[in-house]
Amino acid sequence: TTYKIAAIPGDGIGVDITDAAEQVLQKLAAVVGTFSFEFTTFDWSSKKFLERGWYMPDDGMQQLAKHDAIYFGAVGWPNVPDHISLWGLILPIRKHNNQYVNVRPTRILPGTQSPLSQCQLRPQDLDWVIIRENSEGEYAGQGGTTHENSPHTVATEVAIFTRVGIERIMRFAFETAKGRPRKKLTMVTKSNAQRHGMVLWDKVFHEVAKDYEGQVQWDKMLVDAMTVRMVNKPESLDTIVATNLHADILSDLAAALAGSIGIAPSSNLDPTRKFPSMFEPIHGSAPDIAGQGIANPVGAFWSAAEMVRWLGDGKLDKVADDLMQAIENVTSDPETRTRDMGGKANTTQVTEAVLKQIEVV
Amino acid sequence: TTYKIAAIPGDGIGVDITDAAEQVLQKLAAVVGTFSFEFTTFDWSSKKFLERGWYMPDDGMQQLAKHDAIYFGAVGWPNVPDHISLWGLILPIRKHNNQYVNVRPTRILPGTQSPLSQCQLRPQDLDWVIIRENSEGEYAGQGGTTHENSPHTVATEVAIFTRVGIERIMRFAFETAKGRPRKKLTMVTKSNAQRHGMVLWDKVFHEVAKDYEGQVQWDKMLVDAMTVRMVNKPESLDTIVATNLHADILSDLAAALAGSIGIAPSSNLDPTRKFPSMFEPIHGSAPDIAGQGIANPVGAFWSAAEMVRWLGDGKLDKVADDLMQAIENVTSDPETRTRDMGGKANTTQVTEAVLKQIEVV
Ligand SMILES: CC(C)[C@H](C(=O)O)[C@@H](O)C(=O)O
Ligand SMILES: CC(C)[C@H](C(=O)O)[C@@H](O)C(=O)O
Numbered sequence: 001t002t003y004k005i006a007a008i009p010g011d012g013i014g015v016d017i018t019d020a021a022e023q024v025l026q027k028l029a030a031v032v033g034t035f036s037f038e039f040t041t042f043d044w045s046s047k048k049f050l051e052r053g054w055y056m057p058d059d060g061m062q063q064l065a066k067h068d069a070i071y072f073g074a075v076g077w078p079n080v081p082d083h084i085s086l087w088g089l090i091l092p093i094r095k096h097n098n099q100y101v102n103v104r105p106t107r108i109l110p111g112t113q114s115p116l117s118q119c120q121l122r123p124q125d126l127d128w129v130i131i132r133e134n135s136e137g138e139y140a141g142q143g144g145t146t147h148e149n150s151p152h153t154v155a156t157e158v159a160i161f162t163r164v165g166i167e168r169i170m171r172f173a174f175e176t177a178k179g180r181p182r183k184k185l186t187m188v189t190k191s192n193a194q195r196h197g198m199v200l201w202d203k204v205f206h207e208v209a210k211d212y213e214g215q216v217q218w219d220k221m222l223v224d225a226m227t228v229r230m231v232n233k234p235e236s237l238d239t240i241v242a243t244n245l246h247a248d249i250l251s252d253l254a255a256a257l258a259g260s261i262g263i264a265p266s267s268n269l270d271p272t273r274k275f276p277s278m279f280e281p282i283h284g285s286a287p288d289i290a291g292q293g294i295a296n297p298v299g300a301f302w303s304a305a306e307m308v309r310w311l312g313d314g315k316l317d318k319v320a321d322d323l324m325q326a327i328e329n330v331t332s333d334p335e336t337r338t339r340d341m342g343g344k345a346n347t348t349q350v351t352e353a354v355l356k357q358i359e360v361v
Numbered sequence: 362t363t364y365k366i367a368a369i370p371g372d373g374i375g376v377d378i379t380d381a382a383e384q385v386l387q388k389l390a391a392v393v394g395t396f397s398f399e400f401t402t403f404d405w406s407s408k409k410f411l412e413r414g415w416y417m418p419d420d421g422m423q424q425l426a427k428h429d430a431i432y433f434g435a436v437g438w439p440n441v442p443d444h445i446s447l448w449g450l451i452l453p454i455r456k457h458n459n460q461y462v463n464v465r466p467t468r469i470l471p472g473t474q475s476p477l478s479q480c481q482l483r484p485q486d487l488d489w490v491i492i493r494e495n496s497e498g499e500y501a502g503q504g505g506t507t508h509e510n511s512p513h514t515v516a517t518e519v520a521i522f523t524r525v526g527i528e529r530i531m532r533f534a535f536e537t538a539k540g541r542p543r544k545k546l547t548m549v550t551k552s553n554a555q556r557h558g559m560v561l562w563d564k565v566f567h568e569v570a571k572d573y574e575g576q577v578q579w580d581k582m583l584v585d586a587m588t589v590r591m592v593n594k595p596e597s598l599d600t601i602v603a604t605n606l607h608a609d610i611l612s613d614l615a616a617a618l619a620g621s622i623g624i625a626p627s628s629n630l631d632p633t634r635k636f637p638s639m640f641e642p643i644h645g646s647a648p649d650i651a652g653q654g655i656a657n658p659v660g661a662f663w664s665a666a667e668m669v670r671w672l673g674d675g676k677l678d679k680v681a682d683d684l685m686q687a688i689e690n691v692t693s694d695p696e697t698r699t700r701d702m703g704g705k706a707n708t709t710q711v712t713e714a715v716l717k718q719i720e721v722v
Contacts, residue, residue: 076553082552082583083552083554085553087556091554115477115478115479115592115593116476116477116478117478117481118476138518138554138555139554139555141556143519143520143555143556143557144557145557145560145561150524151525152523152524152525153523153524153561154524155522155557155558155561156520156521156522156558157499157520157522157555157557157559158517158519158520159504159517159518159519160515160516161515161516161517161518162514162515162516163508163511163512163513163515164512190609191442191443191444192437192443192444192447193444193447193452193500193609194500194518195444195448195502195504196504196505196506196516196517198518199444199506200514223609223610224610224612224614225613227588227613228613228616228622231476231617232476232617245554248554248585249610251585252585252588252589253589253592253614255589256588256589256592256593257592261589284586
């Protein structure tokens with residue numbers, strides 16, 4: 001099998017880490033020998049936007065549709081307003097390709113140090129997967145501005161929740177929880193303050209929960225209290241499902257609590273498999289360290305492992321696990337950790353160490 | 362001067378801690394001797410709601426208006442849906458009384474232990490005040506549901522941002538920052554994903570910032586990245602301004618990072634002083650420990666100290682500081698800490714210790 005991958009390096013360190021991830025994936029294919037990758041790189045970035053005024057060409061989505069998956073680096077650059085860059089590239093790709101699930105696993109890899117004192121003692125106490133609703137809610141893109149440039153300007157953000165949208169994410173979350181050893185699901189809401197969309201969110205959750213009685217143990221948290229629980233009782237959490245915005249916030253917090261935003265992966269999935277899914281580290285373009293060759297590629301590699309798992313659809317789980325093992329062997333060695341993990345290695349050194357480990361594992 | 366206080370104990374541990382706060386305030390007045398408190402207790406609670414079908418009587422707001430301040434315990438009880446209880450009591454009070462600022466200071470009191478390993482070494486590294494927009498945004502109460510009970514239900518939450526609403530909270534935030542030793546302000550946004558209300562939020566921030574050039578040093582953070590910074594670089598933060606929802610989430614996280622949600626205070630202020638302001642600990646009604654007499658009253662006492670400061674309008678700052686000193690003397694002693702702070706004392710014991718300290722300080 002040849003997997004066609006659309007690579008969109010994007011901005012800043014997105015370029016370095018996409019390159020590193022491609023090397024790792026090609027090496028993996030070469031060593032395993034039963035599949036190969038064909039990468040097409042799309043130069044859709046903020047730099048190009050400033051030259052030509054667009055991020056994606058008119059037929060951009062059709063071009064992506066010819067691929068089995070999308071590998072994404074990062075987008076966002078200081079001289080383009082963030083809402084322009086993100087709505088020019090990453091958000092339309094998520095939406096157009098029916099990627100209604102964003103899966104964000106978090107755990108403490110060997111070599112990462114949680115800032116939480118209790119997790120420094122027992123890293124296994126923090127092992128979560130956040131299921132983020134990725135197609136609607138607070139990212140629906142609706143809203144507007146009236147009386148602009150007047151003293152009485154009014155602007156709105158309209159969050160849209162649909163029964164269809166909620167039900168499918170809840171089913172995905174319950175299935176994920178069911179497949180994990182602890183089989184626990186925590187549903188996050190803010191329905192105490194938000195009485196319409198969030199109340200529907202709660203209601204559909206309870207409907208879906210009935211189908212998993214006795215199979216998945218669940219509880220509910222308000223988003224504000226959830227941050228407290230993540231800090232104080234990390235071991236009580238397993239699978240988490242939350243809205244687009246809530247999960248955006250909680251997944252960054254999760255990565256920080258696990259010790260580094262540089263290692264966290266994310267998978268934007270179309271579970272119907274009609275459209276290509278997209279894999280990207282959760283970190284951004286990091287303008288402050290861009291171009292220095294020192295970005296941590298671990299989040300990119302972990303995202304690559306998740307892409308392999310997805311492409312294999314059950315058949316490449318072992319290959320993905322082996323890649324994770326290779327990555328963890330590298331993070332275990334203080335010599336091959338980047339600065340954010342307390343080491344001194346640069347992107348190339350970490351990448352080479354992983355390439356070597358792929359041969360060994 | 363006699364200050365008229367409307368006390369609303371509400372639900373669960375709200376009752377215990379409001380009682381404790383009243384004792385402390387009366388003692389303070391007796392010891393200082395230049396002012397007194399007249400408390401009127403309003404039995405507006407979920408228990409009463411279940412008996413009579415309402416939280417506040419029709420003339421509830423008029424009754425509150427006769428007071429100089431409102432002291433609030435907590436609201437929320439398992440057998441009443443949260444959106445009913447909160448929109449029945451706390452949220453309308455905030456809105457009706459023009460309490461457009463919610464001030465949430467966070468620091469590590471003696472005796473509290475931050476779960477962050479770096480802050481265990483240097484508690485002074487976490488000293489923040491969060492200025493929460495308290496009148497609009499995601500808590501505007503707008504939105505609705507269409508096609509209820511059908512497979513294609515759609516529900517919305519509409520966040521409303523106005524120039525007036527944003528400008529006044531930004532001015533308050535800049536003034537607060539200006540009055541603090543480090544004079545730093547961090548503005549939180551999510552304007553990369555939310556292109557209407559949040560963009561207005563950013564725009565008005567920049568306008569107001571011009572008036573504080575050279576006086577306040579500011580920066581901007583996306584709400585997701587803000588959680589990472591709170592965990593990793595707590596010492597880099599001072600004053601923080603955020604929307605109603607963002608600040609709700611960040612202030613709970615802040616309290617957890619400072620070591621206990623049980624000590625955090627909040628002030629719902631009408632800076633125009635036309636309506637009574639409201640003071641409440643940020644913790645909830647805690648059904649799991651309600652009625653056991655073991656709730657931590659420190660958040661309630663700290664809120665009481667902030668109420669004294671507000672009522673004095675500059676003239677009682679020393680009295681409020683002395684009350685804080687009394688509270689900190691009590692938290693310094695392991696014998697007079699509640700369970701959430703690693704001690705064994707109950708609410709009464711902590712309260713008595715504070716009453717004693719008020720005589721000494
Ligand atoms: C870049 C931005 C639009 C994005 C988001 O908010 O979804 C990012 O924060 C993420 O978590 O993937
Ligand atoms: C009780 C609830 C409505 C409230 C809020 O969300 O504002 C609480 O969480 C708070 O922080 O004061």
